[in-house]
Amino acid sequence: MPTIDRIDGFADELTAIRRDLHAHPEIGFEEVRTSGIVAEKLSSWGIEVHRGLGRTGVVGVLKGKGNGTKKIGLRADMDALPMEENTNLKWRSTIPGRFHGCGHDGHTTMLLGTARYLAETRNFDGTVHFIFQPAEEGLGGARKMIKDGLFQKFPCDEIYGLHNAPDLNHGEVAILPGPAMAGADFFDIKIHGYGAHGAMPERSKDAVVIAMSVAQALQTIVSRNVDPLHAAVLSITQIHAGSAYNVIPGEAWLCGTVRTFDDEIRKLIAKRMRTICAGIAATFDVEIEVDIRDIFSVLVNQEEQSRVVEEVARTVVDPDKVFTRATPKMGSEDFADMMMAIPGAYFWIGHDGSVPVHNPGYVLDDKILPIGASMFARIIEKRLPVGAHA
Numbered sequence: 001m002p003t004i005d006r007i008d009g010f011a012d013e014l015t016a017i018r019r020d021l022h023a024h025p026e027i028g029f030e031e032v033r034t035s036g037i038v039a040e041k042l043s044s045w046g047i048e049v050h051r052g053l054g055r056t057g058v059v060g061v062l063k064g065k066g067n068g069t070k071k072i073g074l075r076a077d078m079d080a081l082p083m084e085e086n087t088n089l090k091w092r093s094t095i096p097g098r099f100h101g102c103g104h105d106g107h108t109t110m111l112l113g114t115a116r117y118l119a120e121t122r123n124f125d126g127t128v129h130f131i132f133q134p135a136e137e138g139l140g141g142a143r144k145m146i147k148d149g150l151f152q153k154f155p156c157d158e159i160y161g162l163h164n165a166p167d168l169n170h171g172e173v174a175i176l177p178g179p180a181m182a183g184a185d186f187f188d189i190k191i192h193g194y195g196a197h198g199a200m201p202e203r204s205k206d207a208v209v210i211a212m213s214v215a216q217a218l219q220t221i222v223s224r225n226v227d228p229l230h231a232a233v234l235s236i237t238q239i240h241a242g243s244a245y246n247v248i249p250g251e252a253w254l255c256g257t258v259r260t261f262d263d264e265i266r267k268l269i270a271k272r273m274r275t276i277c278a279g280i281a282a283t284f285d286v287e288i289e290v291d292i293r294d295i296f297s298v299l300v301n302q303e304e305q306s307r308v309v310e311e312v313a314r315t316v317v318d319p320d321k322v323f324t325r326a327t328p329k330m331g332s333e334d335f336a337d338m339m340m341a342i343p344g345a346y347f348w349i350g351h352d353g354s355v356p357v358h359n360p361g362y363v364l365d366d367k368i369l370p371i372g373a374s375m376f377a378r379i380i381e382k383r384l385p386v387g388a389h390a
Contacts, residue, residue, distance in 0.1 A: 003316055003374040007117050014113045014373065015366045017041075019091035021105035022364075025080030025098040028135030029144075031056040034078045034108065038132050041112050045119040047130070050153070054145035058132040059154050060115055065386050066125035072383055073129045073156035073342065074376050075335060076111035077104045077136035086360035102357045103164040103364045106372070108132060110162070113373030118380060126384035129154045131338075138186065138295055142334040151341055158305055159344035160379055161335040162372055164364060166357065168350025171371070173313040174326035175347040177306035181299035182231070182259040183266060184332035185292050189214060189277060192287040195250030207252035208241050210284050214254060214277060215239070221272045226265055233259040233330055234269060259330045261298055296332035297340055305345035312378045313347070316371060321350075349375070 007014075017037070026034050035056045039049045048061040056078075085092050085099035093099050100106075115130050131150070135141030168174060191211055196204035215236050226232045234256070241252035258273075260266045270292045281288040306324070313322040326348070335346055349372055351365035 003370045004117060004377055006120070007113055007370045007373045007377065010113070010116065011370045014109050014369045017112060018105050018109040018364070018366060018369060021108060022100045023091045023094050025093050025095055025100045025105070027082050027098060028079045028137055028139035028141060029055050031078045031134045035132065035134070038078070038108065038112065042115055042130065045116050047115055047119055053148045053150055053153070054134050054141050056134040057141070057145050059150070060130035061154065062115065062119055062128045062130070064118075064122045064124035064126055064128070064384060068125035068384060070126040070384055071129060071154075071156050072126065072380060073131050073154070073159035073338070073344075074111055074114060074380070075131040075133055075159060075161045075338060076107040077133050077141070078108050079104055079135050079137055079141065081137055081358065083358075084360055087363055089363065099360070100364075101359065101362050102137065103362075104136065106164055106364045106369060107162065109369055110372030111376060113369060114376035117373065117377050123386060124380050124384040125386045128380055129156055136334050140295070140334065142337040146337060146341060156342045158383070159338055159342045160305065160309070160376065161344070161346045162375065163333070163346070163348050164368060165348035165350045166353050166355060166362070168348060169321070170350055170352045170365065170367065171317045172321040172323065172350035173317055173347060173375070174323040174350070175301065175306050175309040175313070175345060176326045176328060177301050177303050177324070179261045179298055180301050180328055180346065181333045181336065182261055182296075182328070182330045183263065183298040183336070184296040185258040185266065185270065186295050187256055187258065187273065187290070187292045189254040190289040191252045192289070193250045193252070193284070194286075196248045198246035198248055201248060204248040205250070205284060205286050207249050210280065210286060211239060211241060211252040211254055213280055214288070217276045217280060218273060221269055221276070225268060225272050230262055230265055231260065231328075231330065232265055232269065258292075259332065261328065263298070296334055297336040299333050299336035299339060299346055301345045302343040305343055308379060308383060309345045309347045312375060312382055316374045316378055347375075
């Protein structure tokens, strides 16, 4: 059974919605226009709408046929990235410094397509919660919705999410039971040295030299402290210091991220970072502040829900294009926090185009919109079958 005919029938409308969202991207907790469109569409299809969870989040509630009490959550993220778009698309971003460079516009549209189909057919027995989440890109949107009572107000027995994947081919679906995406910390390291004239380094405590020492020393943690059989990444992604050619700066900042699949390794790395910075601070007689923040949990797919995704995928795409042992990703996803509260699964849908997400030239292939919408819809029909409670 391929993609759902009824969804294919309004695929052009889904494409129009997606391209409109793409042209008007909004970053985390600023998704006012986007959430307004989502709420309006859901309401027009007769779906009960709730707004304001996680500030700009939206939850739609739809009951099916029968008296089933089981409840399933389907989640899509809505936020864009604070970056420029470098494409020549007619529907490219109209807002400088804002770009749907991760395809969340597509995820939102897929879930809208599922909502419309299920509202029109009601071919399920139970309740579906359509969760449109803000601020996935490192700002804690999932945690904010949970803190605002998401699962108390809209309890779920299980939950599902998805992501587009330009590293897979069109029509391929991947699901990995167990740990599938890394947990992540973000860190800021601030060096308080002492500035001086560029010609008089002996009068300084050179924050640039100290920053280089810190950066090199931190790279020994993964190579010399972490078990080589366990994956870990420590990346310094920003260094800031100085403002003139002839001034030795007294302060410098280093920022970056740590990724692991193991919380014990995560703690080890954080401890070693603080120890190394304290040692270098003593060596150079300066103060070094270290701020390490837990941003993403490890995303763990449950076995039962992973099998559901696999079985459904084999009815929506070519069974030979369904992969159940995909390689875990060092990228992170805050849907992990929802899955720590509710058993669920997160899967990937491949599409044409090889430019990776978070690249200025990334382009989402609209042909996968009916695939994503059909996957979500078939999951509901499989897990909440009509007649199961007769």
